[in-house]
Amino acid sequence: MASYHLTTPLTEDAVRKLRVRDSVILEGTIFGIRDLTLIHIFDHKNTPPVSLQGAVLLHTAPSLKKTGNRWEKICIGTTTSGRMDRFTPGLMEKYGVRAIIGKGGQYQGSLDAMKKWGGCYLAIVGGAAAVETKQVVEVEKVYFEELHPEALYQLKVKNFGPLIVAMDSHGNHLYSEVRAQAEKKLPEIYKRLGIAF
Amino acid sequence: MVKFSYQLVEDTAKELYIRALKILPPDVREALKKAYEKETNPTAKEIFKTILANVDVADQEDMLICQDTGLPIYMVKIGSKFPVDGAQIAAALKEGAKRATLEYPFRGSSTHPVTRVNPQTSVGEGLPILFWDFAAHQDYLDILMVPKGSGSENMSAMKMFIPADGVGALKKFVIDTVLNSGANPCPPGVIGVGIGGTADLVTKLAKEAIVRPIGSHNHDPLFAKIEDELYEAINSLGFGPMGLGGSVSTLAVHIEWAHTHITLNPVAVNTQCWPARRARAKIYPDGRVEYGF
Numbered sequence: 198m199a200s201y202h203l204t205t206p207l208t209e210d211a212v213r214k215l216r217v218r219d220s221v222i223l224e225g226t227i228f229g230i231r232d233l234t235l236i237h238i239f240d241h242k243n244t245p246p247v248s249l250q251g252a253v254l255l256h257t258a259p260s261l262k263k264t265g266n267r268w269e270k271i272c273i274g275t276t277t278s279g280r281m282d283r284f285t286p287g288l289m290e291k292y293g294v295r296a297i298i299g300k301g302g303q304y305q306g307s308l309d310a311m312k313k314w315g316g317c318y319l320a321i322v323g324g325a326a327a328v329e330t331k332q333v334v335e336v337e338k339v340y341f342e343e344l345h346p347e348a349l350y351q352l353k354v355k356n357f358g359p360l361i362v363a364m365d366s367h368g369n370h371l372y373s374e375v376r377a378q379a380e381k382k383l384p385e386i387y388k389r390l391g392i393a394f
Numbered sequence: 395m396v397k398f399s400y401q402l403v404e405d406t407a408k409e410l411y412i413r414a415l416k417i418l419p420p421d422v423r424e425a426l427k428k429a430y431e432k433e434t435n436p437t438a439k440e441i442f443k444t445i446l447a448n449v450d451v452a453d454q455e456d457m458l459i460c461q462d463t464g465l466p467i468y469m470v471k472i473g474s475k476f477p478v479d480g481a482q483i484a485a486a487l488k489e490g491a492k493r494a495t496l497e498y499p500f501r502g503s504s505t506h507p508v509t510r511v512n513p514q515t516s517v518g519e520g521l522p523i524l525f526w527d528f529a530a531h532q533d534y535l536d537i538l539m540v541p542k543g544s545g546s547e548n549m550s551a552m553k554m555f556i557p558a559d560g561v562g563a564l565k566k567f568v569i570d571t572v573l574n575s576g577a578n579p580c581p582p583g584v585i586g587v588g589i590g591g592t593a594d595l596v597t598k599l600a601k602e603a604i605v606r607p608i609g610s611h612n613h614d615p616l617f618a619k620i621e622d623e624l625y626e627a628i629n630s631l632g633f634g635p636m637g638l639g640g641s642v643s644t645l646a647v648h649i650e651w652a653h654t655h656i657t658l659n660p661v662a663v664n665t666q667c668w669p670a671r672r673a674r675a676k677i678y679p680d681g682r683v684e685y686g687f
Contacts, residue, residue: 257461324669326448327449
């Protein structure tokens with residue numbers, strides 16, 4: 198359970214060092230992205246207007262307020278990552294993304310891509326958007342603005358975290374480990390409650 | 395003196411939505427604090443620390459607790475000594491929810507189910523969701539506002555069992571549903587269970603179950619006992635806060651029930667995330683508004 202303080206963009210070496218249960222705090226720039234943005238990029242074939250090499254992506258649909266050309270943050274939190282699972286391999290292979298921040302985790306295809314390309318999944322505390330919003334210093338830029346609140350957001354962050362490594366580049370998947378342990382307990386629980394199974 | 399008006403209902407509906415997004419009910423705070431104290435897994439403890447810090451930051455800096463502003467639900471109870479026009483109340487609640495979204499402003503999360511066009515108002519066809527009930531002998535209008543987030547709502551499940559499956563099948567369904575939800579609904583939250591009724595009623599009962607204060611039990615000891623059994627069972631699964639492992643996997647299990655058909659045995663699960671958000675207002679005929687939870 199090591200702790201890391203990393204600056205973006207992330208290198209492959211930095212990501213390969215991470216193991217599940219490690220904790221990470223980030224500095225630099227991260228990108229907010231979610232369902233519609235990813236459908237726009239992959240299904241509707243629109244190339245991201247900014248380099249995502251070594252990028253850290255955050256699954257979010259922020260509440261922002263636009264005053265003139267400036268985007269002010271109102272509330273930036275994290276959404277469930279399972280819905281965006283099918284895009285992760287493409288993000289890593291094609292665009293060089295190194296880390297996904299989200300909640301709930303992703304599945305085998307994403308885990309395989311993380312192993313192959315050197316990526317990881319960083320779990321944030323879902324629902325803790327007040328803390329998260331404070332850790333975002335500034336909304337630097339909004340790409341694909343017409344998709345707001347599901348555009349591509351460039352966010353400057355400071356002391357962003359703590360994030361828990363929940364999927365690493367060595368094939369470890371913390372959610373699956375936790376689930377496997379829970380499943381082992383099921384027969385005993387059913388028995389206690391008199392449930393036939 | 396302010397007198398009751400439908401404009402007052404609209405203003406209150408707006409205020410309730412914003413309050414629900416910012417001020418966590420005291421029972422939920424208490425349950426989260428206890429969970430932090432009880433938790434022994436270091437990762438889980440760290441998560442509870444962030445959760446508690448988040449509640450404090452939202453209080454101190456007047457911020458939203460979570461970015462998912464949810465779908466607005468208003469559960470309305472009309473006192474029998476308070477004759478009002480339901481249609482005007484419905485219109486006022488819709489306008490209030492819309493104004494909260496546009497005037498605060500926060501992200502509107504409602505969308506068209508086919509075109510996926512987001513009107514950015516939190517309302518739309520069939521929204522806000524309205525529950526109607528009546529309170530005998532009361533002289534107030536009671537409105538409970540619940541912004542329902544999708545992380546937890548997406549994990550809802552309902553099943554029509556048959557009488558031969560017995561009550562064991564219902565308990566197993568609840569445990570399995572919670573296990574399959576894993577980390578997605580931002581655990582540890584409140585697990586709402588509906589038992590009995592029809593397909594629609596059982597689902598509604600599960601929703602009514604999630605808004606009960608933590609620490610409350612079903613009035614019927616038979617169902618209170620099942621609540622305790624399921625609470626203990628789910629917390630022994632060990633998936634912990636945010637599904638990353640730990641000893642506290644749920645803050646409460648609540649059951650609401652109804653009689654059902656002799657051939658039916660329905661069960662529904664509605665999950666609520668750890669910020670089990672809700673805000674209540676009682677509006678009196680003299681225009682007084684009392685806020686609570």
